[in-house]
Amino acid sequence: MSDSTTELVVSGGTPIDRVADLLQGLYRPVLTPAETVTHLFYDTFDWAIFRDGAALECRTQRSTRRLIRSRLDGGSPSVSQTLAGEPGFASDLPLGPVREQILGICGIRRLLPVVAVETHVTALRLVNDDAEPLLRIEIRERNARHPGGAGCGPLATRIELIAEPYREDVSREVADILIDRLGAAAAQTPLMLEALAACGRRPGGYSSKIEDCLDPDERADEAVKTLLRSLLETLVANLSGARDHLDTEFLHDLRVATRRTRSALGQIKGVLPSEHVEDFKVRFAWLQQTTGPLRDLDVYLLDFERYREALPRRLRSGLDPVHAFLSARQVEEQERLATGLSSTAFAALIADWRAFLDTPAPEHPAEPNAERSIKSVADERIWRMAKRVRREGLAIRPDSPATDLHELRKSCKKLRYLMELFQSLYPRAKMNRLIKLLKTLLDHLGLVQDLAVQAEHLLDWSKQMHAEGKADTETLLAMGALVGQLLGRQEQARDVFAEVFDQYLGDDHQELFRALFEHS
Numbered sequence: 015m016s017d018s019t020t021e022l023v024v025s026g027g028t029p030i031d032r033v034a035d036l037l038q039g040l041y042r043p044v045l046t047p048a049e050t051v052t053h054l055f056y057d058t059f060d061w062a063i064f065r066d067g068a069a070l071e072c073r074t075q076r077s078t079r080r081l082i083r084s085r086l087d088g089g090s091p092s093v094s095q096t097l098a099g100e101p102g103f104a105s106d107l108p109l110g111p112v113r114e115q116i117l118g119i120c121g122i123r124r125l126l127p128v129v130a131v132e133t134h135v136t137a138l139r140l141v142n143d144d145a146e147p148l149l150r151i152e153i154r155e156r157n158a159r160h161p162g163g164a165g166c167g168p169l170a171t172r173i174e175l176i177a178e179p180y181r182e183d184v185s186r187e188v189a190d191i192l193i194d195r196l197g198a199a200a201a202q203t204p205l206m207l208e209a210l211a212a213c214g215r216r217p218g219g220y221s222s223k224i225e226d227c228l229d230p231d232e233r234a235d236e237a238v239k240t241l242l243r244s245l246l247e248t249l250v251a252n253l254s255g256a257r258d259h260l261d262t263e264f265l266h267d268l269r270v271a272t273r274r275t276r277s278a279l280g281q282i283k284g285v286l287p288s289e290h291v292e293d294f295k296v297r298f299a300w301l302q303q304t305t306g307p308l309r310d311l312d313v314y315l316l317d318f319e320r321y322r323e324a325l326p327r328r329l330r331s332g333l334d335p336v337h338a339f340l341s342a343r344q345v346e347e348q349e350r351l352a353t354g355l356s357s358t359a360f361a362a363l364i365a366d367w368r369a370f371l372d373t374p375a376p377e378h379p380a381e382p383n384a385e386r387s388i389k390s391v392a393d394e395r396i397w398r399m400a401k402r403v404r405r406e407g408l409a410i411r412p413d414s415p416a417t418d419l420h421e422l423r424k425s426c427k428k429l430r431y432l433m434e435l436f437q438s439l440y441p442r443a444k445m446n447r448l449i450k451l452l453k454t455l456l457d458h459l460g461l462v463q464d465l466a467v468q469a470e471h472l473l474d475w476s477k478q479m480h481a482e483g484k485a486d487t488e489t490l491l492a493m494g495a496l497v498g499q500l501l502g503r504q505e506q507a508r509d510v511f512a513e514v515f516d517q518y519l520g521d522d523h524q525e526l527f528r529a530l531f532e533h534s
Contacts, residue, residue, distance in 0.1 A: 018182060020175040020189050022198040027171045030136040030153050036195055037188065041140040041148060051075045051154075053131040054161070055206045056101055058123035059255060059264065061218045066119050069206040070112070072097060083112045086204050101125040103261070122316065124261040127161035128217075129209045131169065140184065148184045150176040158209035166213035172201055222248055222267045224274075227438045230389035234285045235375045237388035241435050242278060243371045245271045250364065256305075257355050259348050262312040269305050272298055277431035281395055284383035290370055297363045304354040308347040310471070314340055324499055325492060332492030339479055390533075392436040397531035399429040404524070407515045416466065419511070423459040426452060440530055448530070451523055458507060458514045465504035469497045 034043040054072045057063045063070050064086075071082045081101065084092035095110030104120040107113040137152040156169040173192060177185040192198040210217055226244050228237050249271040255264030276298045279291050318337055322330050354360060375384070383391050406422045430452050437445045476493045479485035485493070517523075 018177040018179070018185070020177075020185050021201040022173045022175070022189060022192055023170045023201040024173060024192075024196055024198045025170065027155060028153060028173065028196060030138055030151075032196075033151060033153065033173070033192070034138055036191055037140065040187075040191075041142065041184070042145075043138045043140055043151075046137045046139060046150075048134065048136045049076065051133040051135055053133065053205065054127050055129050055131075055209070056125040057128050057217075058120050059126060059252075059261075060123065060220055060222065062119050062121070062123060063116060064217045068115075069204060070101075070116065070125070071206070072101065081107070081110075081112045083115055084204075086207070088204075122261060123263055126260070129166075129206065129213055129215065130159050130161055131205060131209050132157050132159070140188070147178050148181045149178065149188060151188070152176070156205075156209075158212040160213055166209070169205075169208050169212060173198060220251055222270060224434055224437070228388055228436070230439050231387050233375065233384065234282075234386050234388045234391045235379060235381070235384040238278065238282055238285050239371050239375070242275060245275050245278075246364075246367060246371065249275075253355060257352050262309075262316060265305060265309055265312065265351070269302065269309055272302050272305070273427075274431050274435065276302065277428055278435060281399065281428055281432055282391065283395075284381050285391065286384070287379075287381060294363075294367060294370070297367075301360070301363065305351060308344065308351045311340055311344040311347055314468070314471075315344060321496055325495055329488075329492040329495055332488040332490075333496070335479065335484055335486075335489045336475070336493060339475065339484055388436075389439050392432070392439055393531050393533045396429065396432050396436065397527070397533075399425065399432055400527050400531060403429050404519070407518070410511065410515075412509075412512075416462075419459060419462055419508070423456065423463055426456050426459060430456060444526060444530060448523070448526060451518060455514060455518045458511065462504055462507045462511065465500045465507065469500040469504070472497050472500070 030045065034045070037043055052074045054074075056070045056072065063083075067086050069084050069086055071084070073080050073082055079097045080094045081097040082092050082094040093111040093115060095108070095112045097107075101107065103122070103124055104113060104117045105122075134155045135152050136155075137150060139147055140149040140151065141147055152174040154172045154174060156172070158166040158169055160166060175185045175188055189198075207217065224241070224244065226240055228240070249268055252264045252268040252271070255261070256268045259265075276295060279286075279295050279298070315337070318333075318340070322333050325333070379385060403422065403425050406418070406425055410418050410422065430449065433445065433449050433452065437449070472493055476485060476490055476497075480490060
């Protein structure tokens with residue numbers, strides 16, 4: 015809101031003629047036609063704009079639509095630009111100040127409507143005896159609704175005072191009168207937050223991070239179920255977006271929750287009943303396999319322009335048929351995924367898993383670690399996996415087969431998931447340091463593995479496209495050149511593995527592992 019605008023809030027509503035009567039004699043009020051303004055607020059599914067301290071609004075007024083980004087604390091002026099259609103992705107917006115400010119924040123996530131407000135505006139202008147405009151007063155009566163259309167109820171009536179240049183004194187005088195005579199008060203709550211509250215929504219309510227705070231002395235079986243319930247809620251929260259392919263991160267977060275669940279079932283041994291563990295390990299492995307092909311294609315298409323730019327300019331256009339081929343495959347895999355996520359097998363998995371997690375732990379469990387404290391179990395499992403990572407990494411030589419690095423990567427993933435699951439049991443700064451260290455090692459191992467897999471996929475696709483008559487000589491040459499680049503990068507990454515692992519093995523890092531976990 016600009017310095018020339020003041021916003022007040024009043025309870026119970028205030029007719030515009032009541033305001034005019036209060037000011038009669040001081041100024042000459044002139045009524046203006048009423049109008050309706052609609053506000054549709056957007057954010058990403060993970061509330062990236064809100065977490066950045068801002069709100070994004072599509073405002074429709076007098077047949078004009080504008081996209082407006084404003085700071086929730088009012089600390090800086092709003093920026094806006096005209097908007098023709100739906101916002102979609104930030105990268106799809108036309109050039110403008112709003113796009114510039116949100117592009118890096120939203121990334122590859124789609125902008126989704128979070129709440130709507132309809133405003134009925136009645137207004138008057140205050141003029142002096144010479145009919146010079148001094149101040150515009152707008153009374154805004156508002157109703158909030160869900161983006162789908164269901165109403166949530168009325169919001170507080172607001173009075174907006176918009177002063178003409180150099181007439182802020184008039185605005186202050188009128189504000190004082192309205193505060194004194196109507197009981198108005200300065201508006202404190204941003205419109206988006208007031209509307210969300212009226213609709214029962216909490217901004218920032220979704221995060222893919224594990225945020226459960228565990229009691230170190232809690233029984234292991236009860237604590238593990240708490241963690242698994244949280245992962246289930248994350249998985250379920252992403253179902254609709256993954257099924258509709260709203261953006262690629264819905265499927266990514268769903269798969270991460272699935273992997274973390276599988277890791278917990280496989281690594282936290284002797285805590286939950288073995289017959290249930292084995293059953294759900296198989297069923298969640300099915301889910302991981304079902305979601306894998308589409309995720310692979312998503313990654314290829316997200317990185318496609320980077321692949322294209324890596325080729326000599328002469329060869330770049332040869333990849334156009336490849337993009338079309340992968341896009342068609344993506345549509346096919348999306349349909350298969352939607353079918354899988356709508357299947358009776360998937361519905362039964364979720365229902366059975368929820369029922370198991372909601373079943374109270376037995377008073378006298380048969381599993382040997384079920385009644386142990388969760389802290390002691392976490393220490394033992396993390397320390398054991400940390401030793402495995404160290405042992406497997408030290409065994410790798412320049413001539414070790416690729417399978418050895420793949421096995422190390424799997425062990426690193428298991429260690430990372432354990433540390434993330436149980437991070438609330440340990441000092442935050444120290445745990446974050448080790449997790450960051452492990453992520454660096456995993457990123458490198460992932461690069462070695464992914465580049466080889468990507469090259470293999472491209473070779474397979476080139477054969478398929480050639481057999482189907484979808485790749486001419488130019489396309490096959492471009493794909494061959496790209497395969498060569500990928501394998502070259504993979505060799506380079508393989509060559510510097512020892513340096514990356516040496517950083518992981520640093521004395522201070524290994525000492526921190528021992529200090530945190532070597533107690534069991």
